[in-house]
Amino acid sequence: MDLSDISLQDCPICGGAAAMFEEGGWAFTIQCCDCGAQTAIATYSKPEDRRKAAESAAYTWNLGKVTSPSPGE
Template sequence: MDHFAEIDLEDCPCCGGVGSIEEEGGWCLYIQCVDCGARTAELSYQNEAERQEAARRAAMNWNLRKVISPGPGE
């Protein structure tokens, strides 16, 4: 998997854990906390340029604390 360029992730807004860029099916990605599972909304992409842009936008949402908290039983 290719690395993402220059993505700075703050600590998890929910628990202070580490955020990780997760990709699903080769067409979308999101940032998810490795500790509590809080994550951003998925952003879809169709090519490498959009993939990098999606990563930047997901990181921006993460850093602005726009995350979906993991609900009980989820």
């Protein structure tokens, strides 16, 4: 299934490029290529929910709901 049409905004923390990662066939997360900020994992249990999970992760990212890996925050 092609997920390339799901648009990701730049990182809400540093403005870097975002990338979508699939976790072993059960979840998606969006992560910043520069600072490592990432969304919570969006899981799916059925193949037909895969795209929904990817869109959910992208939606979370685009809202700026990310966690920063920076220590002390």
